[in-house]
């Protein structure tokens with residue numbers, strides 16, 4: 542009798558433990574949803590978000606490759622709110638960090654950034670006590686912070702170390718940054734903290750580079766579809782010159798008559814100035830954004846655009862990563878982009894609310910001669926090869942006479958089973 546009871550006990554214990562584990566997972570899930578609602582106002586997770594967040598909370602390294610506008614940021618924004626520990630986020634641009642910090646603060650979340658633009662010297666001291674729920678930093682800053690900072694912060698509690706725009710790690714990526722390559726040394730200071738790499742644009746080569754460079758251990762890899770179904774992709778061949786500027790401006794005027802915002806990407810600052818001047822002469826309120834503008838002027842232009850005080854932004858690729866305005870209905874490229882990755886990023890600013898939106902690329906054959914323009918003495922042989930390969934891929938996209946969506950998806954290693962996306966005008970190289 543006693544023997545039978547003893548035999549039954551382990552089974553019972555196992556059953557109880559399983560029930561307990563299920564209950565705790567369910568409580569955690571319930572807590573995740575209520576936190577999502579409380580801080581962000583959303584009732585449901587988008588595909589993949591919940592799984593990634595769950596893995597991060599379980600302290601697993603992750604590589605998250607998800608389309609532009611799919612909601613990657615939430616994967617590192619939610620865990621600190623659920624666990625009560627700080628999330629550290631490396632981000633490539635000061636303006637990107639500032640925007641995120643501002644919008645998180647508006648949601649009642651303690652967020653700050655560390656970097657050369659931080660004027661408040663108390664932020665670092667406050668940060669090491671675990672005061673901030675999210676702490677952003679540039680890769681440069683992350684590499685020079687003293688060990689004592691990390692150990693104090695670790696004691697206070699760190700739930701993750703995220704590397705946003707992780708394609709910058711790879712020489713094969715389109716925005717290589719040397720400091721990103723040194724981030725792995727932080728693993729020795731942040732023992733037990735899961736590392737999470739996130740990007741919208743990584744080919745297989747780049748993904749492997751990210752995993753190796755950050756020394757991700759048995760990472761949970763999420764590669765979602767790159768397909769932005771609500772986007773129409775079109776290409777027009779142009780002859781550069783005044784007649785074309787006039788035509789482009791007329792196109793923009795037609796778009797301005799509709800709803801939403803428009804971004805016009807130019808390959809040079811000279812083009813930005815020419816197009817915006819032509820628009821202004823016709824009474825269109827157009828903002829400009831490029832790398833030679835001071836940071837105050839850029840911030841102001843961005844702010845006016847986000848608040849709909851200007852509907853058209855004429856910019857170089859400096860106005861790219863992290864621009865998150867939901868109702869951009871048109872993204873127009875004036876000139877062949879330098880890679881398909883940057884084209885995907887920039888056109889990815891379009892239709893982030895899921896509503897049908899349009900991406901036009903206008904190119905002149907003379908654009909193609911500019912290969913050397915992007916290659917410099919300081920680049921390694923690998924980088925120069927990567928640049929030339931990228932340019933050729935972008936040129937192929939321009940010249941293609943079959944489905945461009947298919948080519949774009951194939952470029953990122955995704956098979957598109959249909960012959961075309963059915964978007965008839967996406968095909969054919971129409972000459973206007």
Ligand SMILES: Nc1ncnc2c1ncn2[C@@H]1O[C@H](COP(=O)(O)OP(=O)(O)OP(=O)(O)O)[C@@H](O)[C@H]1O
Pocket residue numbers: 583584585586587590607608609610611612613614615740741862863864865889893
């Ligand atoms: N679960 C959700 N429900 C509804 N909207 C969401 C959800 N998660 C994120 N979003 C919204 O989706 C938009 C895009 O999110 P986010 O900026 O994180 O995209 P991303 O994947 O980082 O894109 P990119 O790589 O282009 O910067 C944001 O406005 C965000 O608030």
